[in-house]
Structure formats: structure tokens, C-alpha cells
Amino acid sequence: MYTTSYIAAVELTQFKNFTHATFAFSPEMNFITGANGCGKTTLLDAVHYLSMTKSYFHATDQPVIQYGKEGFRLEGKWHQHDIDYHLVCVAKEGAKKEFVVNDIPYPRLASHIGRFPVVMIAPDDVLMITGGSEERRKWLDALLSQLSGDYLTHLLAYQKILAQRNQLLRQWQEHPSAHIHDLLDAYDQQWIPHAEAIFQYREQICAQLIPLTVQFYTHLSGNKEHIQLQYQSQLHEKSIQIRLREIRKQDLQMGRSTAGIHKDELQFLLNGYPVKIHGSQGQRKSFLLALKLAQHQLIFRQKNITPVLMLDDIFEKLDPKRIQLLLSLIRLEGFGQVLITDTDAERIAAHIPMQQTTAQFISLPTHPAS
């Protein structure tokens, strides 16, 4: 038996364009519509904030504080394990952020992450498909870090040593010294176990992620298109120890670490060709949706809690058939609570019978309540 987890209500104060507003959500489908700039994405971001203690779109808090104000407040009522949780976050410029659940503050904000999971899909996420390999690694790292604290520990340690190793290689280029090999040996001895652990975690997650993504894409394309995903790593060919020994001369010449799991790639193919180059906009978006739906299922499998699924403005560039297939998939496959935004209320109405009692329709005014 799994646990349904959903956000029942949210209250925003001085959060971007919302001076003060409250919203109630259905535990199932929620459609948020309104004109450009009315605050649809902001409403989803508030939910993301209450889940992850930060904005999905901004690295810092400053851009979400309403212009001319010094802070914001978010409150949420989250239902989980048949219990209601009252979440409150208060952020003020120049002060430490306060995060309280049922009147109990967190000593460390990191302890909150993962308790009330969400998965967001936003238009710019398509960079995961069209951008460089770093975008895909970042996404895989975020997914694995959400699932395992041990992975995050290995990743942070690996990245720290990578930065130190690169600095050493750069310094050697300016001031060559015979000690470089001893120093690199010492770094590599510490580095290798982290690289091996990260590789194992990535292998294991890809073994589950790949078939799920293929299954979802096949559904979204109406069984017409076939995709492949490949996790590519130098560690598939030989051990990291051997590889590091082989490329040491090259590392010294280049002044940086040219081998390791920071070179891993997740390759996406559509009908045998890279989707990044050959996919249409709708096909890339479908790929993104399939990946994120697979992410949702992986979190659900591991934690036995359904993350709240948030789809921000994703209907653009999808044909009516794909929209229908997507909506039927997330309605029927147990995706739990879903929040969907769209500028076009008529497009939503065309796909969802208004008499569907479990769906909540939220129409935001052009000038949101203040």
C-alpha cells in the first residue's frame, strides 16, 4: 500500500506578484489557467519551495521576494500518511530562513528535503534534451541525490577532489616539479572509491530509468515512435585506476582531469538518431515528459510516497492526440496529485470533461488578488 501525498492548500504573501493569496487544491487533478504573467508558474514554484526549501527557477531567494518588500511568507497544508502537516516558510532579506513543520523548526533545512516530494516539468527543462552532457548529468545527480544521501556524499567528495586535482594540474603547467606524480597518486587514491560508487549508483538507476522512460514515451507517441537511452561511461570499458594511469600524460598536457565520471553521458536516441539534433519540438518535449514521469515513478518506488506532479505550460507544441495520451496516462497510472498550468482554458476544457468531480479548476485573474 502506498501513501498518497498531496498539498491541500497554499497561502502566498509577498511572493512575486502575489501580495496575499490563498488556493485550495484537489488531491487529484488541478488545472491552473490565466493570461501570461498572471502568476501560474509562481503558484507552482510556491509549492516547489515548500517541498524543496527553494525556488525551482532561481538559485537565490531575492528574485521571488515581491518588488519593494523585504521578505515573503509561504504556508502550506500537506496531507500525508493520513496526517495534516502545516508547513511555514518565512524568508527575510539578510536573515536566516525559517522553516517550520507543525510548529517544529528544522535545525538544518536539508532535513526537510524529500519528506514532501514533488516533480516539476517546466518548458526550459527541455535543455536537458538539447543542451550539453552536463545538463543530463546534473539532472541524474539531482535525482540520485533525492533518493540517496550516500550518493550526494560521494558526489560532493568527488567534485571537491576534482577541483583540487585540476588546480594542481594547472599549477604544474606554470611550475613543473618532479613531485607531481606522487601528488596525483595521492589524490587518485582518494578519488577512485568515489568515482566507482557514483558509477555503480548511476548504473543501477539507469537500469530502472531506461525501461520506464521507453514505456512512457511509447505511450505518449501512441506506440508510433521508438526511443533508446544509453548510459555511457569510460568506466564501462576499463577500471578508473587503469584509465587514470593511461591518461596521466594527457592530463598534464591539458592542465585538467580528462577522465572520470564527470565525462559520463546519457545519450537519447529517437528512431536511432540523436533526438537533440533530429527530434521535432513536440518529440523533444515528449522525451522530456517521459524522463520526468520516469523520475516520478522512481521516487514513488523508492519512498512509497507519490510525489506531487507539476506540469508548467507543457501543452505548447504537443498535438491534441499527445495531450490526450498524456492526460490519460497521468490520470490512470496512479500519478497522485497533479497540478497543470496553461494559458488556454479552452484547450483544457476540450480535454477534460468539466463534470469530472475530482478535478479542480483554478482561473487566475490577469491582475492577481493582492
Ligand SMILES: Nc1ncnc2c1ncn2[C@@H]1O[C@H](COP(=O)(O)OP(=O)(O)OP(=O)(O)O)[C@@H](O)[C@H]1O
Ligand atoms: N519579484 C517580483 N515581484 C513582483 N512581481 C514579480 C516579481 N518577479 C516577477 N514578477 C511578476 O510576476 C508575474 C509572475 O509571472 P509567472 O511567470 O508566474 O506568470 P505565468 O502566469 O506563469 O505566465 P506565462 O503564461 O507567461 O508563463 C509576472 O507578471 C512578473 O512580471
